[in-house]
Amino acid sequence: MRYGAIALKGDVRSTTETLGRTFPTAIADIKCTLHSPVLSGAGSDTSSENVMSPFANLWPDINWWGHYSAGSSEVAIKTFGVSVDDNCPLTTLRDISEGIQAWENRLVGWLSVLADGPMELIGDHHAEVSWEDLVASEESGRMYFGSSRTVSLPKVVTADQWVYALLQTGSNVDAPLYRVLLVEAERAIASSRWRSAVVDAAAATEVAISKALSQELSQWNPAPATEAILKRVRMLGPMVSFAREVGLVIPERIQADLIDMRNRVMHQGFPAGKEEAVEVCRLAREVIDGLLPFSQVGSCP
Structure with missing residues (x-):
C-alpha cells in the first residue's frame, strides 16, 4: 500500500470510538481508505493524552494528528492517514489532489447535517497530503488536497457518522439540499x-x-x-x-x-x-x- 496523510488544518470533534478506525471512501472516484489516528500505546488507551499517527513509523509528530484530554469521551482530530493501492501511479495521486475540493465540500455538507449544525469554515488554508516515498521530490511539492479550513462542530461526530458521511462522499452523493x-x-x-x-x-x-x-x-x-x-x-x-x-x-x-x-x-x-x-x-x-x-x-x- 502507498500511505499518505490528509492534514485538515483544523480540529474535527469526534468521539473516542473514532480512533484507530479505518473508513472506506473514494476521492475523484479513486478508492482509498482513511485511517483515523490512535492514542499512544494500544490505540484505545484512554489514559493517554497523545494522539498519534495510525502508521507506526510515519509522521510521528504528536501535535500534527490531534488533541485528547485524559478521561474525555471526545477527541479533536486534525489529520487522517490515507492509503491507496501500492501500484497507484503519480497521475492518480494528481487526480486525487485535483478532486479533493469537491470531496471535501461534500464531506463538510454531510458532517454538518449529521452533527445537526454548521461546521464553521474559517480562513483559507491548503490541506497538504504527504506521501512517504515522495518527500523532497519534485512531485511532492504539488501534492495538495485543495483548500481546508478550521472546523468547529456543534455536536461531536461519532464513528458511525464518519462511516456514513465518508461512504456518501466517496459515492459523490451530496447531503440533502x-x-x-x-x-x-x-x-x-x-x-x-x-x-x-x-x-x-x-x-x-x-x-x-x-x-x-x-x-x-x-x-x-x-x-x-x-x-x-x-x-x-x-x-x-x-x-x-x-x-x-x-x-x-x-x-x-x-x-x-x-x-x-x-x-x-x-x-x-x-x-x-x-x-x-x-x-x-x-x-x-x-x-x-x-x-x-x-x-x-x-x-x-
Whole structure:
C-alpha cells in the first residue's frame, strides 16, 4: 500500500470510538481508505493524552494528528492517514489532489447535517497530503488536497457518522439540499448575517416541502404527472396551501413568520434582525423535521 496523510488544518470533534478506525471512501472516484489516528500505546488507551499517527513509523509528530484530554469521551482530530493501492501511479495521486475540493465540500455538507449544525469554515488554508516515498521530490511539492479550513462542530461526530458521511462522499452523493441550506442559515446567524439567514432558511423550507410533496404525490401518480402538478405550485405560499390539501402538516404561523418575512427581506429590503432570523430558522427546522425526519445515521433522505 502507498500511505499518505490528509492534514485538515483544523480540529474535527469526534468521539473516542473514532480512533484507530479505518473508513472506506473514494476521492475523484479513486478508492482509498482513511485511517483515523490512535492514542499512544494500544490505540484505545484512554489514559493517554497523545494522539498519534495510525502508521507506526510515519509522521510521528504528536501535535500534527490531534488533541485528547485524559478521561474525555471526545477527541479533536486534525489529520487522517490515507492509503491507496501500492501500484497507484503519480497521475492518480494528481487526480486525487485535483478532486479533493469537491470531496471535501461534500464531506463538510454531510458532517454538518449529521452533527445537526454548521461546521464553521474559517480562513483559507491548503490541506497538504504527504506521501512517504515522495518527500523532497519534485512531485511532492504539488501534492495538495485543495483548500481546508478550521472546523468547529456543534455536536461531536461519532464513528458511525464518519462511516456514513465518508461512504456518501466517496459515492459523490451530496447531503440533502434542504438540510444543507438550513445549516447555511444557522451559520449565517452565527456570523450575524441576519438577512442571509432568513433567505437560506426560507429556501430550505421550500425545498423540503417540495420534496415531501413529491414523495406524497408519487404514491398515487406516475412521475410525469407528479412533476406537472408541482410546476403549478412553484411559489412557497401556494405550495404550502396545496401541501395542506394533500394532508401534510405545516405550522399555521408559517405564512406570517416565514413566508411574509422572506418576502419583505427579498422584495422590500427589510433589514431583518437577530430575532426575526432566529425565529425563521426555528420554524424552518420545525417544518423540515416534521416532514422529512431522519435518524442520525443511515436513513438520511
